[in-house]
Amino acid sequence: MKLATEEFDRISKALADPQRREILQKLVARRMNCSDVHAMFNVSQPTVSHHLKELAIAGILDKEKQGQFCFYQVKAEVLSAYVAELQKRLGVGAIAVAPRMK
Amino acid sequence: MKLATEEFDRISKALADPQRREILQKLVARRMNCSDVHAMFNVSQPTVSHHLKELAIAGILDKEKQGQFCFYQVKAEVLSAYVAELQKRLGVGAIAVAPRMK
DNA sequence: TAAACGTATTGATGAACATCTATATGATTA
DNA sequence: TAATCATATAGATGTTCATCAATACGTTTA
Numbered sequence: 001m002k003l004a005t006e007e008f009d010r011i012s013k014a015l016a017d018p019q020r021r022e023i024l025q026k027l028v029a030r031r032m033n034c035s036d037v038h039a040m041f042n043v044s045q046p047t048v049s050h051h052l053k054e055l056a057i058a059g060i061l062d063k064e065k066q067g068q069f070c071f072y073q074v075k076a077e078v079l080s081a082y083v084a085e086l087q088k089r090l091g092v093g094a095i096a097v098a099p100r101m102k
Numbered sequence: 103m104k105l106a107t108e109e110f111d112r113i114s115k116a117l118a119d120p121q122r123r124e125i126l127q128k129l130v131a132r133r134m135n136c137s138d139v140h141a142m143f144n145v146s147q148p149t150v151s152h153h154l155k156e157l158a159i160a161g162i163l164d165k166e167k168q169g170q171f172c173f174y175q176v177k178a179e180v181l182s183a184y185v186a187e188l189q190k191r192l193g194v195g196a197i198a199v200a201p202r203m204k
Numbered sequence: 205t206a207a208a209c210g211t212a213t214t215g216a217t218g219a220a221c222a223t224c225t226a227t228a229t230g231a232t233t234a
Numbered sequence: 235t236a237a238t239c240a241t242a243t244a245g246a247t248g249t250t251c252a253t254c255a256a257t258a259c260g261t262t263t264a
Contacts, residue, residue, distance in 0.1 A: 017221085017222075019222080019223095020222095043222090043223075043224090044223070044224060044225080046223080046224075046225085046226095047222070047223055047224075050221095050222080050223085051222090067230095067231060067232075068230070068231040068232060069231095
């Protein structure tokens with residue numbers, strides 16, 4: 001998977017805010033809805049919603065609506081592609097490895 | 103090398119601005135002074151100076167003064183450590199490889 | 205030593221953005 | 235159907251920050 005520069009920059013920005021990064025890390029561990037995430041941090045529900053939206057727009061999260069709930073989950077391929085692209089741009093060598101099975 | 107969360111976030115922010123990221127990429131290719139960088143982009147000299155300072159503060163660049171010139175060069179170990187930490191936090195598996203010799 | 209050069213700092217400006225409260229919208233439940 | 239719950243949106247606010255012009259500071263050169 002190949003990321004365009006605009007997508008790459010969008011992701012970089014999405015990762016730049018500590019609060020948003022922490023939210024993302026929680027979602028790496030497991031798929032969650034907005035309330036679940038909200039319960040984990042000291043920010044308002046709209047702020048959480050906003051961050052999730054930003055992460056989704058950046059292409060990092062998948063959004064799946066189930067009734068009144070809305071589940072967000074990490075798009076591992078995109079994250080891998082981002083890290084790969086970053087390594088390339090920073091001249092940091094590495095061999096990518098497939099993520100572990102679910 | 104291990105990065106504290108504050109250092110990690112600082113680097114993330116440093117990478118989040120496209121202009122600064124591009125400057126960094128040029129420096130990955132070769133060590134340069136402020137004027138050299140300035141000649142490559144359509145931003146003012148103070149802006150370049152500012153970005154170089156931010157990258158240095160983030161620990162990504164080394165600053166070396168030689169007479170009236172000021173050379174900046176990438177700290178490869180820090181970039182590697184950043185990518186490694188990012189992979190860890192994002193759950194993206196990879197095997198790091200030593201950077202090529204100069 | 206005066207002019208030119210390389211770089212950093214200062215101060216200002218406008219834009220981006222993280223956050224909040226209030227509210228709207230849609231789904232579930234009593 | 236009314237109340238409750240989950241989420242999103244709207245609008246406001248304060249802060250961060252990318253950028254610039256002007257200038258200061260140190261170094262080199264004529």
